[in-house]
Amino acid sequence: MSIFYDFELKNWFTLNKQSKTLGFNKHPVQMVSSAPARSLFFPISPKEEVPLIGILTGRKKDNKVTGNGRLFKELQKEIMKNGGLSIVFTPQNINDNSISGYMYLPTKDKWYTVQCPIPHVIYNRVPFRRIEKSDSFYEAYQFFKSKNIPFFNTCFLDKHELYQVLSKDSYFQKLIPETIKICEKSPFQTFFQKHRQLYIKPSLGSKGKGIYLASLNKDSTIQLQGQEELLLYEDFHTFWLKWNSVFLKKSYIAQKAINPLLYNGKRFDFRILVHYVNNQFNVTGIGIRQSKEQNITTHVPNGGIILPYKQLQSEKHDQFITELANRAGKLLSKQIGFFGEFSIDAGITADGKYVIYEINSKPMRFDEQEIEKKRFQTLASLFLELAGL
Structure with missing residues (x-):
């Protein structure tokens, strides 16, 4: 026919x-x-x-x-x-x-x-x-x-707005590193002095672009590490004079840097693909991304490498990721709008605590072919379910 x-x-x-x-x-x-x-x-x-x-x-x-x-x-x-x-x-x-x-x-x-x-x-x-x-x-x-x-999928997610939504939920409060929007010099300086090491990210960024790791040294100098550069400033005032126009114009957040668990000497993250299926949010696929040359981001376009999830898989990880996916989907859809598909970047601290870094409402392509294949199949079924057909 x-x-x-x-x-x-x-x-x-x-x-x-x-x-x-x-x-x-x-x-x-x-x-x-x-x-x-x-x-x-x-x-x-x-x-x-x-x-x-x-x-x-x-x-x-x-x-x-x-x-x-x-x-x-x-x-x-x-x-x-x-x-x-x-x-x-x-x-x-x-x-x-x-x-x-x-x-x-x-x-x-x-x-x-x-x-x-x-x-x-x-x-x-x-x-x-x-x-x-x-x-x-x-x-x-x-x-x-x-x-x-x-x-x-209602819209792109703003990193600061996402933090505000997650921080009001008791389950997610313990999973997200403390985060502020960079608006004024004094609150940012206080936040920097409190945590000593921060990730600085564009609120509307994606794919790991524009992320820096800022460190406040004992001698009050500030080290700013990008994916391809390392900068040093004599004090916070000098650093602020150089960067404030960038931070304020493009809307940046500062996030407490965690000490990540390492695998073979390098940090790694979970990349989790989630879809709405039969009135709940299920995990469609899980990948591992590991940094190679730098420890700022694990994104593949920035030099990250792909590892199979089974290489680090455990029952504890499975349980955490399953619960995380369902809770995140329900909270986002309740507070922002319906998200039938999203991905989560999560990790583990050196002392074994889970942490989440990002939730993306328009996931990039997964390099794992089996995950992408399942993604297409799941989306097609979900469209028919939403259409009532």
Whole structure:
């Protein structure tokens, strides 16, 4: 069985003798005896109601559509296996009763411009924070909200706002290093003197970019270590004069540095992928990232290396990660908005205590192929669950 798109009529049809609908508004898929020449066939086995998943992305400054093309392709393949379709679109592509966008056809490995009814579910994969702050994104969000269409993954997470949410919960209070937003010289200096060693991070950063390890030495000098540089300042005042404009302009946080447990002499972190499944948040996959040349970040783009979780796995770790995932998902969805997918960066201190560093609402690709494969399968199933199909 297939359904097909007629480029001339900009509508959907089927050769099946049973009536079908497509999208949230149950747009009729018309039955015809033959397809016109300019048609796009999608080889799926549609049920009575064909699931349609909208993948919301954005445009670059040159107006070209951007986003994680590989993710979009793999999701289309999985969704088609489940008798549905997905369409990639931007906030500017929304009309009252339809959206225009781009649909991937795996048999030809090509993207095509199509027009579709309103989707059952919206998966937010807008790649830049500036787009999420735009009027067009806000209007798109309100449009789908007004129709009670599930909006999957509300927004990017701000590190300081995340800390504020987590610090008010008794379970997470003991897991997160003390953190402040860098706003004024005096409170920051007091915080620095209290902890002596801090991680300084951009609140809106990702992939380990812009992170520094700042150390206050006994002689009052300050050492600032980046991923590729080491700077020294004679005192806090000199350090503040040099950096305050950067910290204040881009919004930075200061976080107490922990003394991490080492494996083969290097720090390591857990990378935990979580999805909402059957009314709870389950762990889809766990990877280990270990620093190699520097101990500031374990991210692979910054020189980190990949280790299999089974190399450090224990029953205690399993129990902690399972509980952490479910609690984090419930808290985030209650306090910020629904997050059907997120990842957590967690670690262990030298004295054996668990700690969490980050929660990411739009996880990067996992290098472990088995985790990525399970991710696509889980997402496709979750979309159908949210669509009520």
